[in-house]
Amino acid sequence: MASVHDVAAYILAKDGPMSAMKLQKLTYFSYGYHLAWDDEPMFPERFEAWANGPVAPGLYADHRGRYTLNADDINGDPDQLTASQRESIDVVLENLGHHTAHQLSEASHHKDGPWQMARTRAGARELERSNEELRDEDIADYFGALTAGAE
Numbered sequence: 001m002a003s004v005h006d007v008a009a010y011i012l013a014k015d016g017p018m019s020a021m022k023l024q025k026l027t028y029f030s031y032g033y034h035l036a037w038d039d040e041p042m043f044p045e046r047f048e049a050w051a052n053g054p055v056a057p058g059l060y061a062d063h064r065g066r067y068t069l070n071a072d073d074i075n076g077d078p079d080q081l082t083a084s085q086r087e088s089i090d091v092v093l094e095n096l097g098h099h100t101a102h103q104l105s106e107a108s109h110h111k112d113g114p115w116q117m118a119r120t121r122a123g124a125r126e127l128e129r130s131n132e133e134l135r136d137e138d139i140a141d142y143f144g145a146l147t148a149g150a151e
Contacts (some may be wrong), residue, residue, distance in 0.1 A: 001043060004056045005075055005076030008062075011089060011093065020066060020068075021101040023059075023063070024060070027059065029108075030088055031047070031089055035143060039137060045058050053108035113142050119132065137150055
């Protein structure tokens with residue numbers, strides 16, 4: 001199975017360089033849409049409900065302290081991705097890749113979305129960091145509804 005690092009490396013190879021925050025959000029949206037479309041997780045790592053939106057802590061550890069990232073900044077192997085995973089990421093990049101990091105962050109903060117649900121479970125206040133994990137069931141339901149609304 002691919003890892004969050006493999007997905008991040010693929011995104012950077014296709015659309016980089018970009019800010020660390022934008023990479024986190026594009027990775028999240030790729031994961032969410034792939035989960036809704038293919039009914040399977042893209043990678044085993046989890047997202048947590050941090051103050052600025054969903055963050056994969058393992059990926060954050062790779063880029064901590066750096067603002068702009070290039071393809072060689074992430075230790076991942078895009079060749080580990082399946083054709084279906086690459087297709088999901090490509091659709092996300094085509095439709096969301098032009099947005100800024102802040103626009104993507106705001107989009108990940110929807111009041112009925114998985115990030116907000118995790119923060120509510122944790123009792124986190126605005127701008128307060130939380131380690132609460134986003135649940136795949138919530139992610140699949142949310143992105144599934146977005147996909148159904150677009151049809």
